[in-house]
Amino acid sequence: MQQIRVAINKKYAAVAASATGYFKYMVGKEGALQLGYSKELLDQIPESLLNSFCGVGNPLNIETIPGGSCILDIGCGAGFDLFAASRLTGATGRVFGVDLTPEMVARARANLTALQANTCEVLEISSESLPFSDQTFDVVLSNGVINLSPDKPNLFAEIRRVLKPGGRLQFADIILDKELPPHLAAGVESWSQ
Numbered sequence: 001m002q003q004i005r006v007a008i009n010k011k012y013a014a015v016a017a018s019a020t021g022y023f024k025y026m027v028g029k030e031g032a033l034q035l036g037y038s039k040e041l042l043d044q045i046p047e048s049l050l051n052s053f054c055g056v057g058n059p060l061n062i063e064t065i066p067g068g069s070c071i072l073d074i075g076c077g078a079g080f081d082l083f084a085a086s087r088l089t090g091a092t093g094r095v096f097g098v099d100l101t102p103e104m105v106a107r108a109r110a111n112l113t114a115l116q117a118n119t120c121e122v123l124e125i126s127s128e129s130l131p132f133s134d135q136t137f138d139v140v141l142s143n144g145v146i147n148l149s150p151d152k153p154n155l156f157a158e159i160r161r162v163l164k165p166g167g168r169l170q171f172a173d174i175i176l177d178k179e180l181p182p183h184l185a186a187g188v189e190s191w192s193q
Protein backbone atom coordinates (compact mmCIF):
# COMPACT_ATOMS: atom_id res chain seq x y z
CA MET A 1 0.00 0.00 0.00
CA GLN A 2 2.85 2.35 0.88
CA GLN A 3 4.44 1.70 -2.54
CA ILE A 4 1.21 2.74 -4.25
CA ARG A 5 1.02 5.96 -2.21
CA VAL A 6 4.63 6.81 -3.11
CA ALA A 7 3.93 6.25 -6.83
CA ILE A 8 0.76 8.38 -6.65
CA ASN A 9 2.59 11.17 -4.80
CA LYS A 10 5.36 11.16 -7.40
CA LYS A 11 3.00 11.36 -10.35
CA TYR A 12 0.68 14.01 -8.91
CA ALA A 13 3.53 16.19 -7.67
CA ALA A 14 4.36 16.63 -11.36
CA VAL A 15 0.70 16.95 -12.43
CA ALA A 16 0.30 19.82 -9.94
CA ALA A 17 2.37 21.95 -12.34
CA SER A 18 0.60 20.71 -15.48
CA ALA A 19 -1.43 17.61 -16.36
CA THR A 20 -0.38 17.71 -20.01
CA GLY A 21 1.39 14.54 -21.12
CA TYR A 22 0.53 12.41 -18.08
CA PHE A 23 -2.84 10.93 -19.08
CA LYS A 24 -4.46 8.92 -21.86
CA TYR A 25 -7.57 11.14 -21.74
CA MET A 26 -8.03 14.85 -22.38
CA VAL A 27 -7.11 17.10 -19.46
CA GLY A 28 -6.89 20.83 -18.72
CA LYS A 29 -9.38 23.28 -20.24
CA GLU A 30 -10.08 21.08 -23.29
CA GLY A 31 -10.83 18.14 -21.02
CA ALA A 32 -13.14 20.18 -18.80
CA LEU A 33 -15.07 21.50 -21.82
CA GLN A 34 -15.42 17.98 -23.20
CA LEU A 35 -16.79 16.79 -19.82
CA GLY A 36 -19.55 19.41 -19.90
CA TYR A 37 -18.27 22.12 -17.56
CA SER A 38 -19.64 25.43 -18.79
CA LYS A 39 -17.54 27.90 -20.74
CA GLU A 40 -18.88 30.60 -18.42
CA LEU A 41 -17.31 28.76 -15.43
CA LEU A 42 -14.06 28.02 -17.26
CA ASP A 43 -13.69 31.67 -18.27
CA GLN A 44 -13.48 32.55 -14.54
CA ILE A 45 -10.65 30.10 -13.86
CA PRO A 46 -7.02 31.03 -14.54
CA GLU A 47 -4.81 28.88 -16.79
CA SER A 48 -2.64 27.92 -13.80
CA LEU A 49 -5.59 26.04 -12.30
CA LEU A 50 -7.05 24.71 -15.54
CA ASN A 51 -3.65 23.27 -16.53
CA SER A 52 -3.68 20.87 -13.56
CA PHE A 53 -7.27 19.65 -14.05
CA CYS A 54 -7.24 15.89 -14.59
CA GLY A 55 -10.80 14.92 -13.71
CA VAL A 56 -12.56 12.15 -15.63
CA GLY A 57 -16.15 13.39 -15.44
CA ASN A 58 -18.35 16.13 -14.03
CA PRO A 59 -19.61 15.02 -10.60
CA LEU A 60 -21.34 18.36 -10.04
CA ASN A 61 -23.70 17.63 -12.94
CA ILE A 62 -25.07 14.40 -11.45
CA GLU A 63 -27.50 16.13 -9.07
CA THR A 64 -28.20 19.76 -8.14
CA ILE A 65 -25.98 21.15 -5.36
CA PRO A 66 -28.19 23.41 -3.20
CA GLY A 67 -26.92 26.78 -1.97
CA GLY A 68 -25.64 26.64 1.61
CA SER A 69 -24.49 23.00 1.32
CA CYS A 70 -21.44 21.63 3.09
CA ILE A 71 -19.32 19.78 0.50
CA LEU A 72 -16.24 17.55 0.65
CA ASP A 73 -14.13 16.81 -2.44
CA ILE A 74 -11.84 13.82 -1.93
CA GLY A 75 -8.65 13.98 -3.98
CA CYS A 76 -9.37 17.61 -4.84
CA GLY A 77 -6.18 18.10 -6.85
CA ALA A 78 -5.46 21.73 -7.70
CA GLY A 79 -8.94 22.86 -6.65
CA PHE A 80 -10.98 22.89 -9.87
CA ASP A 81 -14.13 21.22 -8.50
CA LEU A 82 -13.72 23.05 -5.18
CA PHE A 83 -14.01 26.37 -6.98
CA ALA A 84 -16.89 25.10 -9.17
CA ALA A 85 -18.72 23.79 -6.06
CA SER A 86 -18.18 27.06 -4.18
CA ARG A 87 -20.00 28.92 -6.99
CA LEU A 88 -23.01 26.64 -6.36
CA THR A 89 -22.99 26.61 -2.54
CA GLY A 90 -22.56 30.39 -2.30
CA ALA A 91 -21.53 32.54 0.64
CA THR A 92 -23.36 30.40 3.22
CA GLY A 93 -21.88 27.09 2.03
CA ARG A 94 -18.60 25.43 3.01
CA VAL A 95 -16.36 23.47 0.65
CA PHE A 96 -13.55 21.25 1.92
CA GLY A 97 -10.98 19.41 -0.16
CA VAL A 98 -8.51 16.73 0.86
CA ASP A 99 -5.54 15.49 -1.12
CA LEU A 100 -2.52 13.42 -0.16
CA THR A 101 -0.02 15.10 -2.52
CA PRO A 102 1.63 18.14 -0.86
CA GLU A 103 2.29 19.87 -4.20
CA MET A 104 -1.40 19.58 -5.16
CA VAL A 105 -2.48 20.96 -1.80
CA ALA A 106 -0.10 23.93 -2.12
CA ARG A 107 -1.35 24.55 -5.66
CA ALA A 108 -5.02 24.31 -4.61
CA ARG A 109 -4.53 26.73 -1.70
CA ALA A 110 -2.75 29.26 -3.93
CA ASN A 111 -5.39 28.91 -6.67
CA LEU A 112 -8.32 29.34 -4.29
CA THR A 113 -6.73 32.33 -2.57
CA ALA A 114 -6.14 33.98 -5.95
CA LEU A 115 -9.78 33.32 -6.86
CA GLN A 116 -10.95 34.69 -3.49
CA ALA A 117 -12.84 31.46 -2.92
CA ASN A 118 -13.13 32.16 0.79
CA THR A 119 -15.56 29.36 1.62
CA CYS A 120 -13.03 26.72 0.51
CA GLU A 121 -10.44 24.96 2.68
CA VAL A 122 -7.90 22.31 1.67
CA LEU A 123 -6.27 19.70 3.91
CA GLU A 124 -3.27 17.51 3.14
CA ILE A 125 -4.50 14.08 4.13
CA SER A 126 -5.45 10.70 2.74
CA SER A 127 -9.13 10.15 1.97
CA GLU A 128 -9.11 6.85 3.85
CA SER A 129 -8.74 8.67 7.17
CA LEU A 130 -10.88 11.80 7.20
CA PRO A 131 -10.46 14.35 10.03
CA PHE A 132 -14.15 15.27 10.10
CA SER A 133 -16.93 14.45 12.54
CA ASP A 134 -19.67 11.97 11.66
CA GLN A 135 -22.53 13.38 9.55
CA THR A 136 -20.78 16.61 8.50
CA PHE A 137 -21.40 16.81 4.75
CA ASP A 138 -24.43 17.14 2.49
CA VAL A 139 -22.46 15.94 -0.54
CA VAL A 140 -19.12 14.18 -1.03
CA LEU A 141 -17.58 14.71 -4.45
CA SER A 142 -14.81 12.79 -6.15
CA ASN A 143 -13.38 13.16 -9.64
CA GLY A 144 -10.97 10.41 -10.69
CA VAL A 145 -9.79 9.44 -7.20
CA ILE A 146 -11.69 6.43 -5.81
CA ASN A 147 -9.99 4.28 -8.43
CA LEU A 148 -6.59 5.32 -7.04
CA SER A 149 -7.30 4.19 -3.48
CA PRO A 150 -5.53 1.00 -2.40
CA ASP A 151 -8.04 0.69 0.48
CA LYS A 152 -11.49 1.14 -1.06
CA PRO A 153 -13.53 -0.53 1.74
CA ASN A 154 -12.10 1.94 4.25
CA LEU A 155 -12.53 4.85 1.83
CA PHE A 156 -16.23 4.07 1.32
CA ALA A 157 -16.70 3.57 5.08
CA GLU A 158 -15.20 7.02 5.70
CA ILE A 159 -17.38 8.63 3.03
CA ARG A 160 -20.47 7.06 4.57
CA ARG A 161 -19.43 8.13 8.07
CA VAL A 162 -18.99 11.82 7.20
CA LEU A 163 -22.18 12.11 5.11
CA LYS A 164 -25.29 13.47 6.81
CA PRO A 165 -28.38 11.23 6.74
CA GLY A 166 -29.81 11.72 3.24
CA GLY A 167 -26.47 13.07 2.00
CA ARG A 168 -24.95 11.64 -1.15
CA LEU A 169 -21.74 10.74 -2.94
CA GLN A 170 -21.42 12.22 -6.46
CA PHE A 171 -18.39 10.81 -8.22
CA ALA A 172 -16.81 10.18 -11.59
CA ASP A 173 -14.18 7.52 -12.17
CA ILE A 174 -12.57 5.11 -14.57
CA ILE A 175 -13.36 1.39 -14.50
CA LEU A 176 -11.64 -1.58 -16.08
CA ASP A 177 -13.84 -3.46 -18.53
CA LYS A 178 -11.40 -6.36 -18.87
CA GLU A 179 -8.53 -7.87 -16.90
CA LEU A 180 -5.20 -6.09 -17.17
CA PRO A 181 -2.41 -8.18 -18.71
CA PRO A 182 -0.16 -9.53 -15.91
CA HIS A 183 2.83 -7.32 -16.81
CA LEU A 184 0.66 -4.20 -16.36
CA ALA A 185 -1.21 -5.47 -13.29
CA ALA A 186 2.11 -6.09 -11.53
CA GLY A 187 3.37 -2.53 -12.09
CA VAL A 188 2.67 -0.01 -9.34
CA GLU A 189 2.46 2.75 -11.99
CA SER A 190 -0.69 1.11 -13.37
CA TRP A 191 -2.61 2.40 -10.33
CA SER A 192 -2.39 5.96 -11.55
CA GLN A 193 -2.62 5.64 -15.37
Ligand SMILES: C[S@@+](CC[C@H](N)C(=O)[O-])C[C@H]1O[C@@H](n2cnc3c(N)ncnc32)[C@H](O)[C@@H]1O
Pocket residue numbers: 008009012052053054055056074075076077078080081098099100101104125126127128142143144145148149150
Ligand atom coordinates in the same frame (compact mmCIF):
# COMPACT_ATOMS: atom_id res chain seq x y z
C1 LIG B 1 -6.82 12.11 -11.23
S1 LIG B 1 -6.35 13.36 -10.05
C2 LIG B 1 -7.85 14.25 -9.93
C3 LIG B 1 -7.69 15.57 -9.25
C4 LIG B 1 -8.94 16.43 -9.21
N1 LIG B 1 -10.05 15.71 -8.62
C5 LIG B 1 -9.30 16.94 -10.59
O1 LIG B 1 -10.41 16.62 -11.03
O2 LIG B 1 -8.47 17.61 -11.21
C6 LIG B 1 -6.27 12.43 -8.53
C7 LIG B 1 -5.95 13.25 -7.27
O3 LIG B 1 -6.23 12.43 -6.13
C8 LIG B 1 -5.18 12.52 -5.20
N2 LIG B 1 -5.22 11.26 -4.45
C9 LIG B 1 -4.95 10.01 -4.91
N3 LIG B 1 -5.20 9.09 -3.96
C10 LIG B 1 -5.64 9.78 -2.88
C11 LIG B 1 -6.04 9.38 -1.58
N4 LIG B 1 -6.07 8.10 -1.20
N5 LIG B 1 -6.42 10.35 -0.70
C12 LIG B 1 -6.40 11.66 -1.08
N6 LIG B 1 -6.02 12.09 -2.29
C13 LIG B 1 -5.65 11.16 -3.19
C14 LIG B 1 -3.93 12.76 -6.03
O4 LIG B 1 -2.91 13.38 -5.27
C15 LIG B 1 -4.48 13.66 -7.14
O5 LIG B 1 -4.40 15.02 -6.80
